[in-house]
Amino acid sequence: MNKIAVFCSASDTIAPVFMEKAKELGAWLGQHHKWLVYGGSNTGLMEVLAKSAKENGAMIMGVVPTKLEENGKVSDLLDVSFHSVNLSDRKDIMVQEAEVMVALPGGIGTLDEVFHVMASCSIGYHDKRVIFYNIDGFWNDLLAFLERLEAAHFAHRPLKNYFEVANTFDELTRLLE
Numbered sequence: 001m002n003k004i005a006v007f008c009s010a011s012d013t014i015a016p017v018f019m020e021k022a023k024e025l026g027a028w029l030g031q032h033h034k035w036l037v038y039g040g041s042n043t044g045l046m047e048v049l050a051k052s053a054k055e056n057g058a059m060i061m062g063v064v065p066t067k068l069e070e071n072g073k074v075s076d077l078l079d080v081s082f083h084s085v086n087l088s089d090r091k092d093i094m095v096q097e098a099e100v101m102v103a104l105p106g107g108i109g110t111l112d113e114v115f116h117v118m119a120s121c122s123i124g125y126h127d128k129r130v131i132f133y134n135i136d137g138f139w140n141d142l143l144a145f146l147e148r149l150e151a152a153h154f155a156h157r158p159l160k161n162y163f164e165v166a167n168t169f170d171e172l173t174r175l176l177e
């Protein structure tokens, strides 16, 4: 896969382990000549990831909503930028541009992106998957909840059709190669 979207936290105050793992992924993207497609913000895991990716040779595509521009939060690292009107068309552009989406730890913005991709896949808009990068078991509770809702027949097809889980960096890179 060549174009990889990453959803991840915009927060600067999360635990250092998440920053380190984002940096490691960024370096891998660069060393393997990938395109990073992401939210284009200059904060949190997004900036750490993009900086490391760029330093290692990746091309950086940011999908930037107008609000982010108005608030002066756009990263200087972008090689290509798409401008979106809001968060809804931003997600569509990211899905359209990337071949796969990786979910690093994040908050409601990241959750919104993950569920958008899985829901739009579930009704046939695309066949792209989310990979949950489960750093330090960050996604365990959400994955358990998804299992519960599937066991109670709230899923129309097996949810494993829409996502994969990488518990280690090696597992993640194997899925991305």
Ligand SMILES: Nc1ncnc2c1ncn2[C@@H]1O[C@H](COP(=O)(O)O)[C@@H](O)[C@H]1O
Binding pocket: 006, 007, 008, 009, 010, 011, 038, 039, 040, 041, 068, 087, 105, 106, 107, 108, 109, 110, 111, 113
């Ligand atoms: N206001 C936002 N700034 C940057 N990125 C955003 C914003 N709202 C949604 N996003 C997207 O969601 C995540 C970051 O949001 P978190 O709530 O910190 O998880 C990121 O992937 C952005 O593309």
